[in-house]
Amino acid sequence: MARSALTREEVLDAAAALVRRHGPAALTMRGLAAELGTAVTSIYWHVGNRESLLDALVERTVLEMGAIRPSGRTPAERIVSVARLLRRELRERPHLIAMVHERGLTERMFLPAQQALVQEVGAAGLRGARAADAVRAIQFQIVGYLLVERNRERSPAQSPGEGELWGPDAAPGDPALSRALASPPDPERLFLLSVRALTRALLAPDPASRG
Amino acid sequence: MARSALTREEVLDAAAALVRRHGPAALTMRGLAAELGTAVTSIYWHVGNRESLLDALVERTVLEMGAIRPSGRTPAERIVSVARLLRRELRERPHLIAMVHERGLTERMFLPAQQALVQEVGAAGLRGARAADAVRAIQFQIVGYLLVERNRERSPAQSPGEGELWGPDAAPGDPALSRALASPPDPERLFLLSVRALTRALLAPDPASRG
DNA sequence: ACCTGAACACCGTTCAAGT
DNA sequence: ACCTGAACACCGTTCAAGT
Numbered sequence: 001m002a003r004s005a006l007t008r009e010e011v012l013d014a015a016a017a018l019v020r021r022h023g024p025a026a027l028t029m030r031g032l033a034a035e036l037g038t039a040v041t042s043i044y045w046h047v048g049n050r051e052s053l054l055d056a057l058v059e060r061t062v063l064e065m066g067a068i069r070p071s072g073r074t075p076a077e078r079i080v081s082v083a084r085l086l087r088r089e090l091r092e093r094p095h096l097i098a099m100v101h102e103r104g105l106t107e108r109m110f111l112p113a114q115q116a117l118v119q120e121v122g123a124a125g126l127r128g129a130r131a132a133d134a135v136r137a138i139q140f141q142i143v144g145y146l147l148v149e150r151n152r153e154r155s156p157a158q159s160p161g162e163g164e165l166w167g168p169d170a171a172p173g174d175p176a177l178s179r180a181l182a183s184p185p186d187p188e189r190l191f192l193l194s195v196r197a198l199t200r201a202l203l204a205p206d207p208a209s210r211g
Numbered sequence: 212m213a214r215s216a217l218t219r220e221e222v223l224d225a226a227a228a229l230v231r232r233h234g235p236a237a238l239t240m241r242g243l244a245a246e247l248g249t250a251v252t253s254i255y256w257h258v259g260n261r262e263s264l265l266d267a268l269v270e271r272t273v274l275e276m277g278a279i280r281p282s283g284r285t286p287a288e289r290i291v292s293v294a295r296l297l298r299r300e301l302r303e304r305p306h307l308i309a310m311v312h313e314r315g316l317t318e319r320m321f322l323p324a325q326q327a328l329v330q331e332v333g334a335a336g337l338r339g340a341r342a343a344d345a346v347r348a349i350q351f352q353i354v355g356y357l358l359v360e361r362n363r364e365r366s367p368a369q370s371p372g373e374g375e376l377w378g379p380d381a382a383p384g385d386p387a388l389s390r391a392l393a394s395p396p397d398p399e400r401l402f403l404l405s406v407r408a409l410t411r412a413l414l415a416p417d418p419a420s421r422g
Numbered sequence: 423a424c425c426t427g428a429a430c431a432c433c434g435t436t437c438a439a440g441t
Numbered sequence: 442a443c444c445t446g447a448a449c450a451c452c453g454t455t456c457a458a459g460t
Contacts, residue, residue, distance in 0.1 A: 144355020
Protein backbone atom coordinates (compact mmCIF):
# COMPACT_ATOMS: atom_id res chain seq x y z
CA MET A 1 0.00 0.00 0.00
CA ALA A 2 3.00 2.30 0.29
CA ARG A 3 2.37 4.93 -2.35
CA SER A 4 4.90 7.44 -3.63
CA ALA A 5 4.12 11.14 -3.25
CA LEU A 6 1.11 12.26 -5.25
CA THR A 7 1.85 14.68 -8.07
CA ARG A 8 -0.28 17.04 -10.07
CA GLU A 9 0.54 15.10 -13.24
CA GLU A 10 -0.64 11.90 -11.63
CA VAL A 11 -3.95 13.50 -10.72
CA LEU A 12 -4.42 14.85 -14.24
CA ASP A 13 -3.57 11.50 -15.82
CA ALA A 14 -6.07 9.63 -13.70
CA ALA A 15 -8.73 12.27 -14.30
CA ALA A 16 -8.13 12.25 -18.05
CA ALA A 17 -8.39 8.47 -18.15
CA LEU A 18 -11.69 8.60 -16.30
CA VAL A 19 -13.11 11.26 -18.62
CA ARG A 20 -11.91 9.48 -21.75
CA ARG A 21 -13.67 6.31 -20.74
CA HIS A 22 -16.88 7.50 -19.14
CA GLY A 23 -17.23 11.23 -19.73
CA PRO A 24 -16.94 14.18 -17.36
CA ALA A 25 -20.02 13.25 -15.31
CA ALA A 26 -18.16 10.14 -14.14
CA LEU A 27 -15.39 12.26 -12.70
CA THR A 28 -16.14 12.83 -9.03
CA MET A 29 -13.57 14.07 -6.59
CA ARG A 30 -14.29 11.22 -4.24
CA GLY A 31 -14.11 8.61 -6.99
CA LEU A 32 -10.86 10.06 -8.28
CA ALA A 33 -9.38 9.98 -4.77
CA ALA A 34 -10.39 6.35 -4.42
CA GLU A 35 -8.75 5.54 -7.76
CA LEU A 36 -5.55 7.26 -6.62
CA GLY A 37 -5.61 5.77 -3.14
CA THR A 38 -5.50 9.13 -1.38
CA ALA A 39 -7.81 11.33 0.63
CA VAL A 40 -10.16 13.54 -1.34
CA THR A 41 -8.61 16.62 0.12
CA SER A 42 -5.15 15.82 -1.25
CA ILE A 43 -6.50 16.37 -4.72
CA TYR A 44 -7.57 19.84 -3.75
CA TRP A 45 -4.06 20.65 -2.69
CA HIS A 46 -2.72 19.70 -6.13
CA VAL A 47 -5.33 21.02 -8.53
CA GLY A 48 -7.45 23.53 -6.64
CA ASN A 49 -10.98 22.31 -7.20
CA ARG A 50 -12.99 20.27 -9.64
CA GLU A 51 -13.55 23.15 -12.03
CA SER A 52 -9.88 23.96 -12.40
CA LEU A 53 -9.10 20.27 -12.72
CA LEU A 54 -11.40 20.13 -15.73
CA ASP A 55 -9.84 23.32 -17.03
CA ALA A 56 -6.43 21.68 -16.86
CA LEU A 57 -7.67 18.67 -18.82
CA VAL A 58 -9.07 20.96 -21.47
CA GLU A 59 -5.82 22.89 -21.64
CA ARG A 60 -3.96 19.65 -22.24
CA THR A 61 -6.30 18.65 -25.02
CA VAL A 62 -5.85 21.99 -26.76
CA LEU A 63 -2.08 21.57 -26.70
CA GLU A 64 -2.29 18.03 -28.04
CA MET A 65 -4.01 19.31 -31.17
CA GLY A 66 -0.85 21.18 -32.09
CA ALA A 67 0.75 19.61 -35.14
CA ILE A 68 -1.02 19.76 -38.48
CA ARG A 69 0.87 18.80 -41.65
CA PRO A 70 -1.07 19.28 -44.89
CA SER A 71 -0.43 16.93 -47.78
CA GLY A 72 -1.38 16.96 -51.45
CA ARG A 73 -0.36 18.73 -54.67
CA THR A 74 -2.83 21.58 -55.11
CA PRO A 75 -3.92 24.08 -52.45
CA ALA A 76 -7.45 22.65 -52.63
CA GLU A 77 -6.15 19.14 -52.01
CA ARG A 78 -4.05 20.35 -49.10
CA ILE A 79 -7.02 22.13 -47.56
CA VAL A 80 -9.03 18.93 -47.77
CA SER A 81 -6.14 17.03 -46.17
CA VAL A 82 -6.21 19.43 -43.22
CA ALA A 83 -9.92 18.79 -42.88
CA ARG A 84 -9.32 15.04 -42.85
CA LEU A 85 -6.60 15.30 -40.22
CA LEU A 86 -8.78 17.38 -37.95
CA ARG A 87 -11.63 14.95 -38.33
CA ARG A 88 -9.48 12.04 -37.24
CA GLU A 89 -7.98 13.83 -34.24
CA LEU A 90 -11.38 14.92 -33.00
CA ARG A 91 -12.92 11.51 -33.30
CA GLU A 92 -10.29 10.06 -31.00
CA ARG A 93 -11.24 12.26 -28.02
CA PRO A 94 -14.98 12.85 -28.15
CA HIS A 95 -15.56 13.66 -24.49
CA LEU A 96 -12.57 15.93 -24.12
CA ILE A 97 -13.44 17.77 -27.31
CA ALA A 98 -16.96 18.33 -26.01
CA MET A 99 -15.44 19.85 -22.90
CA VAL A 100 -13.21 22.12 -24.95
CA HIS A 101 -16.33 23.17 -26.80
CA GLU A 102 -18.30 23.81 -23.60
CA ARG A 103 -15.53 26.03 -22.35
CA GLY A 104 -15.58 28.06 -25.54
CA LEU A 105 -12.06 27.13 -26.57
CA THR A 106 -12.91 25.41 -29.82
CA GLU A 107 -11.51 28.29 -31.83
CA ARG A 108 -8.26 28.33 -29.96
CA MET A 109 -7.87 24.59 -30.39
CA PHE A 110 -8.08 25.07 -34.14
CA LEU A 111 -5.52 27.82 -34.44
CA PRO A 112 -2.77 25.53 -35.81
CA ALA A 113 -5.18 24.38 -38.47
CA GLN A 114 -6.10 27.96 -39.19
CA GLN A 115 -2.48 28.80 -39.79
CA ALA A 116 -2.20 25.92 -42.25
CA LEU A 117 -5.28 27.21 -44.05
CA VAL A 118 -3.82 30.70 -44.29
CA GLN A 119 -0.83 29.21 -46.05
CA GLU A 120 -2.90 27.28 -48.56
CA VAL A 121 -5.35 30.04 -49.33
CA GLY A 122 -2.40 32.32 -50.03
CA ALA A 123 -0.87 29.69 -52.32
CA ALA A 124 -4.17 29.63 -54.20
CA GLY A 125 -3.76 33.33 -54.94
CA LEU A 126 -6.19 34.91 -52.48
CA ARG A 127 -5.09 38.03 -50.65
CA GLY A 128 -6.16 40.35 -47.86
CA ALA A 129 -9.70 40.43 -46.56
CA ARG A 130 -10.89 37.94 -49.12
CA ALA A 131 -8.29 35.43 -48.00
CA ALA A 132 -9.33 35.96 -44.38
CA ASP A 133 -12.97 35.31 -45.26
CA ALA A 134 -12.03 32.12 -47.08
CA VAL A 135 -9.93 30.83 -44.19
CA ARG A 136 -12.65 31.51 -41.69
CA ALA A 137 -15.43 30.10 -43.82
CA ILE A 138 -13.53 26.85 -44.32
CA GLN A 139 -12.57 26.68 -40.67
CA PHE A 140 -16.15 27.22 -39.50
CA GLN A 141 -17.30 24.67 -42.03
CA ILE A 142 -14.94 21.97 -40.84
CA VAL A 143 -15.43 22.56 -37.13
CA GLY A 144 -19.17 22.92 -37.51
CA TYR A 145 -19.50 19.76 -39.51
CA LEU A 146 -17.57 17.80 -36.93
CA LEU A 147 -19.76 19.12 -34.13
CA VAL A 148 -22.90 18.11 -35.99
CA GLU A 149 -21.50 14.72 -36.83
CA ARG A 150 -20.56 14.06 -33.20
CA ASN A 151 -24.08 15.03 -32.25
CA ARG A 152 -25.57 12.58 -34.68
CA GLU A 153 -23.51 9.74 -33.32
CA ARG A 154 -24.27 10.44 -29.72
CA SER A 155 -27.96 10.72 -30.41
CA PRO A 156 -30.16 7.79 -29.51
CA ALA A 157 -32.52 6.32 -32.08
CA GLN A 158 -34.31 9.47 -33.10
CA SER A 159 -38.05 9.50 -32.86
CA PRO A 160 -39.45 9.89 -35.38
CA GLY A 161 -36.40 8.79 -37.34
CA GLU A 162 -35.55 10.17 -40.73
CA GLY A 163 -36.56 6.84 -42.16
CA GLU A 164 -40.17 7.30 -41.09
CA LEU A 165 -40.32 10.96 -42.02
CA TRP A 166 -39.04 10.46 -45.51
CA GLY A 167 -41.70 8.16 -46.82
CA PRO A 168 -42.21 7.83 -50.58
CA ASP A 169 -44.26 11.02 -50.93
CA ALA A 170 -42.06 13.36 -48.91
CA ALA A 171 -40.32 14.58 -52.05
CA PRO A 172 -43.08 14.38 -54.66
CA GLY A 173 -41.92 13.26 -58.07
CA ASP A 174 -38.45 12.27 -56.91
CA PRO A 175 -38.52 8.80 -55.33
CA ALA A 176 -34.74 8.52 -55.59
CA LEU A 177 -34.38 11.62 -53.42
CA SER A 178 -36.84 10.26 -50.86
CA ARG A 179 -34.94 7.01 -50.74
CA ALA A 180 -31.60 8.76 -50.33
CA LEU A 181 -32.87 10.88 -47.45
CA ALA A 182 -34.50 7.92 -45.74
CA SER A 183 -31.19 6.12 -45.34
CA PRO A 184 -28.45 7.48 -43.09
CA PRO A 185 -25.76 9.57 -44.76
CA ASP A 186 -22.16 8.43 -45.11
CA PRO A 187 -20.51 11.03 -42.86
CA GLU A 188 -17.02 10.79 -44.34
CA ARG A 189 -18.27 11.10 -47.90
CA LEU A 190 -20.58 14.01 -47.08
CA PHE A 191 -17.78 15.70 -45.18
CA LEU A 192 -15.38 15.57 -48.11
CA LEU A 193 -18.08 16.55 -50.55
CA SER A 194 -18.96 19.60 -48.45
CA VAL A 195 -15.41 20.78 -47.87
CA ARG A 196 -14.58 20.31 -51.54
CA ALA A 197 -17.66 22.23 -52.68
CA LEU A 198 -17.03 25.16 -50.36
CA THR A 199 -13.33 25.26 -51.17
CA ARG A 200 -14.08 25.22 -54.89
CA ALA A 201 -16.46 28.17 -54.54
CA LEU A 202 -14.13 30.19 -52.35
CA LEU A 203 -11.01 29.68 -54.43
CA ALA A 204 -12.82 30.34 -57.72
CA PRO A 205 -11.21 33.25 -59.59
CA ASP A 206 -14.31 35.41 -59.87
CA PRO A 207 -16.27 36.23 -56.72
CA ALA A 208 -18.80 38.37 -58.59
CA SER A 209 -21.59 35.80 -58.88
CA ARG A 210 -23.49 36.08 -55.62
CA GLY A 211 -26.46 33.84 -54.88
CA MET B 212 -50.74 31.53 0.34
CA ALA B 213 -53.62 29.46 -0.98
CA ARG B 214 -52.27 28.07 -4.23
CA SER B 215 -54.35 26.35 -6.91
CA ALA B 216 -53.54 22.76 -7.80
CA LEU B 217 -50.08 22.34 -9.34
CA THR B 218 -50.07 21.22 -12.96
CA ARG B 219 -47.44 19.69 -15.17
CA GLU B 220 -47.62 22.70 -17.48
CA GLU B 221 -46.94 25.00 -14.56
CA VAL B 222 -43.87 23.01 -13.60
CA LEU B 223 -42.55 23.06 -17.16
CA ASP B 224 -43.14 26.79 -17.51
CA ALA B 225 -41.28 27.61 -14.34
CA ALA B 226 -38.45 25.25 -15.27
CA ALA B 227 -38.18 26.70 -18.78
CA ALA B 228 -38.04 30.23 -17.38
CA LEU B 229 -35.25 29.24 -15.03
CA VAL B 230 -33.24 27.57 -17.80
CA ARG B 231 -33.76 30.45 -20.23
CA ARG B 232 -32.39 32.92 -17.73
CA HIS B 233 -29.59 31.06 -16.01
CA GLY B 234 -28.98 27.80 -17.85
CA PRO B 235 -29.68 24.21 -16.89
CA ALA B 236 -27.19 24.14 -14.02
CA ALA B 237 -29.40 26.67 -12.22
CA LEU B 238 -32.34 24.30 -12.35
CA THR B 239 -32.40 22.38 -9.07
CA MET B 240 -35.41 20.44 -7.93
CA ARG B 241 -35.36 22.17 -4.58
CA GLY B 242 -35.03 25.62 -6.09
CA LEU B 243 -37.83 24.93 -8.52
CA ALA B 244 -40.06 23.76 -5.69
CA ALA B 245 -39.33 26.94 -3.76
CA GLU B 246 -40.19 29.03 -6.83
CA LEU B 247 -43.49 27.18 -7.19
CA GLY B 248 -44.29 27.22 -3.50
CA THR B 249 -44.65 23.44 -3.20
CA ALA B 250 -42.77 20.56 -1.70
CA VAL B 251 -39.93 19.14 -3.78
CA THR B 252 -41.66 15.81 -3.97
CA SER B 253 -44.75 17.24 -5.67
CA ILE B 254 -42.63 17.99 -8.72
CA TYR B 255 -41.66 14.35 -8.89
CA TRP B 256 -45.31 13.38 -9.04
CA HIS B 257 -45.87 15.60 -12.09
CA VAL B 258 -42.73 15.15 -14.14
CA GLY B 259 -41.00 12.03 -12.91
CA ASN B 260 -37.48 13.19 -12.16
CA ARG B 261 -35.02 15.88 -13.14
CA GLU B 262 -33.85 14.06 -16.22
CA SER B 263 -37.32 13.65 -17.69
CA LEU B 264 -38.13 17.24 -16.77
CA LEU B 265 -35.21 18.36 -18.92
CA ASP B 266 -36.33 15.96 -21.64
CA ALA B 267 -39.74 17.61 -21.65
CA LEU B 268 -38.20 21.06 -22.00
CA VAL B 269 -36.14 19.84 -24.92
CA GLU B 270 -39.19 18.29 -26.54
CA ARG B 271 -41.01 21.61 -26.29
CA THR B 272 -38.13 23.45 -27.89
CA VAL B 273 -38.02 21.03 -30.80
CA LEU B 274 -41.73 21.58 -31.43
CA GLU B 275 -41.36 25.35 -31.27
CA MET B 276 -38.93 25.24 -34.17
CA GLY B 277 -41.71 24.00 -36.42
CA ALA B 278 -42.62 26.70 -38.94
CA ILE B 279 -40.12 27.71 -41.60
CA ARG B 280 -41.27 29.87 -44.52
CA PRO B 281 -38.63 30.57 -47.14
CA SER B 282 -38.70 33.87 -49.02
CA GLY B 283 -36.93 35.21 -52.10
CA ARG B 284 -37.10 34.82 -55.86
CA THR B 285 -34.49 32.25 -56.78
CA PRO B 286 -33.91 28.88 -55.09
CA ALA B 287 -30.50 30.10 -53.92
CA GLU B 288 -32.07 33.18 -52.31
CA ARG B 289 -34.70 31.05 -50.66
CA ILE B 290 -32.10 28.68 -49.26
CA VAL B 291 -30.24 31.62 -47.78
CA SER B 292 -33.50 32.90 -46.27
CA VAL B 293 -34.01 29.56 -44.53
CA ALA B 294 -30.51 29.85 -43.13
CA ARG B 295 -31.25 33.33 -41.82
CA LEU B 296 -34.50 32.24 -40.18
CA LEU B 297 -32.81 29.35 -38.44
CA ARG B 298 -30.06 31.60 -37.21
CA ARG B 299 -32.52 34.00 -35.64
CA GLU B 300 -34.58 31.28 -33.95
CA LEU B 301 -31.51 29.65 -32.48
CA ARG B 302 -30.09 32.83 -31.11
CA GLU B 303 -33.23 33.44 -29.10
CA ARG B 304 -32.91 30.22 -27.05
CA PRO B 305 -29.21 29.56 -26.54
CA HIS B 306 -29.44 27.40 -23.41
CA LEU B 307 -32.34 25.32 -24.62
CA ILE B 308 -30.68 24.76 -27.99
CA ALA B 309 -27.54 23.59 -26.23
CA MET B 310 -29.68 21.09 -24.34
CA VAL B 311 -31.28 19.86 -27.54
CA HIS B 312 -27.78 19.43 -28.89
CA GLU B 313 -26.57 17.54 -25.81
CA ARG B 314 -29.46 15.15 -26.15
CA GLY B 315 -28.59 14.46 -29.78
CA LEU B 316 -31.83 15.90 -31.16
CA THR B 317 -30.31 18.67 -33.23
CA GLU B 318 -31.09 16.83 -36.43
CA ARG B 319 -34.68 16.24 -35.52
CA MET B 320 -35.11 19.89 -34.60
CA PHE B 321 -34.03 20.83 -38.10
CA LEU B 322 -36.33 18.53 -39.98
CA PRO B 323 -38.77 21.29 -40.98
CA ALA B 324 -35.86 23.26 -42.37
CA GLN B 325 -34.65 20.16 -44.17
CA GLN B 326 -38.01 19.79 -45.84
CA ALA B 327 -37.83 23.39 -47.03
CA LEU B 328 -34.37 22.74 -48.42
CA VAL B 329 -35.59 19.67 -50.29
CA GLN B 330 -38.17 21.84 -51.97
CA GLU B 331 -35.66 24.49 -53.06
CA VAL B 332 -32.97 22.11 -54.23
CA GLY B 333 -35.60 20.42 -56.37
CA ALA B 334 -36.67 23.78 -57.77
CA ALA B 335 -33.04 24.40 -58.71
CA GLY B 336 -33.12 21.28 -60.84
CA LEU B 337 -31.24 18.79 -58.68
CA ARG B 338 -32.60 15.24 -58.50
CA GLY B 339 -32.08 12.01 -56.64
CA ALA B 340 -28.92 11.26 -54.69
CA ARG B 341 -27.28 14.47 -55.79
CA ALA B 342 -30.19 16.50 -54.41
CA ALA B 343 -29.98 14.58 -51.14
CA ASP B 344 -26.27 15.35 -50.85
CA ALA B 345 -26.89 19.04 -51.48
CA VAL B 346 -29.66 19.21 -48.88
CA ARG B 347 -27.54 17.52 -46.28
CA ALA B 348 -24.41 19.49 -47.03
CA ILE B 349 -26.30 22.77 -46.67
CA GLN B 350 -28.07 21.60 -43.55
CA PHE B 351 -24.83 20.49 -41.89
CA GLN B 352 -23.25 23.76 -42.94
CA ILE B 353 -25.96 25.90 -41.37
CA VAL B 354 -26.29 23.93 -38.17
CA GLY B 355 -22.55 23.55 -37.78
CA TYR B 356 -21.92 27.23 -38.32
CA LEU B 357 -24.46 28.16 -35.70
CA LEU B 358 -22.92 25.77 -33.19
CA VAL B 359 -19.49 27.25 -33.76
CA GLU B 360 -20.82 30.78 -33.56
CA ARG B 361 -22.59 30.07 -30.28
CA ASN B 362 -19.37 28.64 -28.97
CA ARG B 363 -17.43 31.75 -29.86
CA GLU B 364 -19.90 33.97 -28.06
CA ARG B 365 -19.96 31.92 -24.91
CA SER B 366 -16.19 31.76 -24.80
CA PRO B 367 -14.37 34.03 -22.40
CA ALA B 368 -11.58 36.27 -23.64
CA GLN B 369 -9.45 33.66 -25.33
CA SER B 370 -5.86 33.43 -24.25
CA PRO B 371 -3.92 33.93 -26.35
CA GLY B 372 -6.51 35.78 -28.40
CA GLU B 373 -6.48 35.81 -32.16
CA GLY B 374 -5.34 39.41 -31.98
CA GLU B 375 -2.06 38.44 -30.36
CA LEU B 376 -1.53 35.39 -32.51
CA TRP B 377 -1.99 37.21 -35.76
CA GLY B 378 0.76 39.74 -35.43
CA PRO B 379 2.14 41.45 -38.55
CA ASP B 380 4.36 38.54 -39.60
CA ALA B 381 1.88 35.71 -39.18
CA ALA B 382 0.97 35.86 -42.87
CA PRO B 383 4.23 36.91 -44.51
CA GLY B 384 3.79 39.28 -47.40
CA ASP B 385 0.12 39.93 -46.78
CA PRO B 386 -0.33 42.51 -44.02
CA ALA B 387 -3.97 43.04 -45.00
CA LEU B 388 -4.65 39.38 -44.32
CA SER B 389 -2.91 39.54 -40.94
CA ARG B 390 -4.94 42.59 -40.04
CA ALA B 391 -8.21 40.96 -41.10
CA LEU B 392 -7.52 37.86 -39.03
CA ALA B 393 -6.47 39.89 -36.01
CA SER B 394 -9.87 41.54 -35.73
CA PRO B 395 -12.98 39.56 -34.83
CA PRO B 396 -15.11 38.36 -37.74
CA ASP B 397 -18.58 39.72 -38.44
CA PRO B 398 -20.56 36.52 -37.79
CA GLU B 399 -23.63 37.45 -39.80
CA ARG B 400 -21.61 38.47 -42.83
CA LEU B 401 -19.41 35.36 -42.67
CA PHE B 402 -22.48 33.19 -42.25
CA LEU B 403 -24.16 34.56 -45.36
CA LEU B 404 -20.92 34.43 -47.32
CA SER B 405 -20.40 30.78 -46.38
CA VAL B 406 -23.93 29.65 -47.12
CA ARG B 407 -23.91 31.50 -50.43
CA ALA B 408 -20.60 30.02 -51.48
CA LEU B 409 -21.60 26.47 -50.65
CA THR B 410 -25.00 26.86 -52.26
CA ARG B 411 -23.41 28.27 -55.40
CA ALA B 412 -21.06 25.31 -55.67
CA LEU B 413 -23.73 22.70 -55.00
CA LEU B 414 -26.32 24.12 -57.39
CA ALA B 415 -23.78 24.67 -60.16
CA PRO B 416 -24.77 22.78 -63.33
CA ASP B 417 -21.59 20.75 -63.69
CA PRO B 418 -20.43 18.62 -60.76
CA ALA B 419 -17.46 17.20 -62.66
CA SER B 420 -14.76 19.53 -61.30
CA ARG B 421 -13.69 17.97 -58.04
CA GLY B 422 -11.02 19.59 -55.85
C1' DA C 423 -55.41 11.76 -7.45
C1' DC C 424 -52.32 14.69 -5.42
C1' DC C 425 -49.26 16.44 -1.76
C1' DT C 426 -46.08 16.15 2.26
C1' DG C 427 -41.76 15.67 5.50
C1' DA C 428 -38.30 12.62 6.76
C1' DA C 429 -34.61 9.98 5.41
C1' DC C 430 -30.92 8.07 2.30
C1' DA C 431 -26.97 8.21 -0.38
C1' DC C 432 -24.55 10.95 -2.76
C1' DC C 433 -21.99 15.53 -4.07
C1' DG C 434 -17.98 19.62 -3.80
C1' DT C 435 -15.60 22.24 -0.55
C1' DT C 436 -13.45 24.15 3.81
C1' DC C 437 -10.74 23.88 7.75
C1' DA C 438 -8.11 22.84 11.61
C1' DA C 439 -4.88 19.54 12.64
C1' DG C 440 -1.32 16.53 11.67
C1' DT C 441 3.69 15.21 9.77
C1' DA D 442 5.30 21.16 1.66
C1' DC D 443 1.99 17.81 1.68
C1' DC D 444 -1.69 14.88 3.60
C1' DT D 445 -5.70 13.76 6.59
C1' DG D 446 -10.66 13.14 8.72
C1' DA D 447 -14.47 15.61 10.19
C1' DA D 448 -17.90 18.69 9.13
C1' DC D 449 -20.85 21.81 6.21
C1' DA D 450 -24.10 22.86 2.87
C1' DC D 451 -25.77 21.32 -0.82
C1' DC D 452 -27.78 17.70 -4.32
C1' DG D 453 -31.56 14.01 -6.52
C1' DT D 454 -34.51 10.50 -5.14
C1' DT D 455 -37.50 7.19 -2.45
C1' DC D 456 -41.06 6.08 0.59
C1' DA D 457 -44.53 5.71 3.88
C1' DA D 458 -48.04 8.54 5.32
C1' DG D 459 -51.41 11.85 4.79
C1' DT D 460 -55.92 14.08 2.44
